Amino acid sequence: MLEDAYRFERFHPRHAEKVAHLQRGLWSPDPQLNRDYLRWKYFENPCDAPPLIRLAFHGDELVAMRGMYASQWEWDSSERALTLPVAGDTVIREDHWSRGLFRALTAHLLEDATEAGHPAALSLSASPATALRSLRMGWKKVGPLPMLRRGGWRRAQSLFGALLPAPGVRIRDAVDVDTLAEALTALPARGLRHRRDPDFLSWRFRNPLFRYRFCQLREAPRAGALVVQRARAGGRQTIVAWQARDEAGERILLEGMLRRCGADSLGVLVGPLTRDRSSLLGRRGFTLEDRSGGSRRFEPALLVVGTGRPSAPGSPDLFDPACWDLQLLGSDGV
Helix, strand or coil: CCHHHCCCEEECHHHHHHHHHHHHHCCCCCCCHHHHHHHHHCCCCCCCCCCCCEEEEEEEEEEEEEEEEEEEEEECCCEEEEEEEEEEEEEEEEHHHHHHHHHHHHHHHHHHHHCCCCEEECCCCHHHHHHHHHCCCCCEEECCCEEEEEEEECCCCCCCCCCCCCEEEEEEEECCCCHHHHHCCCCCCCCCCCCCCCCHHHHCCCCCEEEEEEEEEECCHHHEEEEEECCCCCEEEEEEEEECHHHHHHHHHHHHHHHHHCCCCCECCCCCCCCCHHHHHHCCEEEEEEEEECCCCCCCEEEEECCCCCCCCCCCCCCCCEEEEECCCHHCCC
């Protein structure tokens, strides 16, 4: 039996070194950077819930991990919030694949989430293999998470390299989080939207695996903002937040970022409740990105599973695609 071959434990600080080495296959090749990321994501997280991490040991060797980090979602007003765990960071050592570890770790985590009182758990960044396994365990595909991406008109340029003039916007490597929070809440939530208050934003942009660039309207920085992230190790750039009071502001922010950066690759998640930006993005060369990983059955999607615990009275229906206002700001997906 699986339980005879493996020992399943909740994370303890004494496990941090082994987790940092195991996660060299997912987070980064640098164990110290992985320790920093573990501490940042799970233990400095300002969302009001303890982290959930399950580990699988074969003898004294750590061979698998899966976690659920806390997230908080607002609706109607910032005074109403729902805390939900988000699954991620799944690593199984290659010589232990196909032995039922994913199912066992996920089942243990859902038991922990139930004990913690959470009505449901989310998955926002599942790989094709993780998504298909989750669906077999009863998770529900609530809505697609399509990513639009463009190649740059000046491929030698980079968002974090040489810069070109960008009329109408300011682009910086640091930002006042109070001003940014006001800009990112310029419009009221039209559904469940991840919290974006100064405390959360201050934490979010300390992610040790990424660098960020902040674009704000020059004449009215509180009226809109666009934030782009890129892995410190290099790679593609992705918009993680984009909000303005009107379509003109959104256009100025996007065009300013593209004009100044000449980015060789820039992606943006298009959630179901995001203002329709397809024509704006299409005119700027954005097309649907293939994230299937070669699997014809896979479509990136928000996955939700209930725990059996009741939701708070008046809470939105988590299984209704129309209730989610999604941006990558609330996800660990890149």
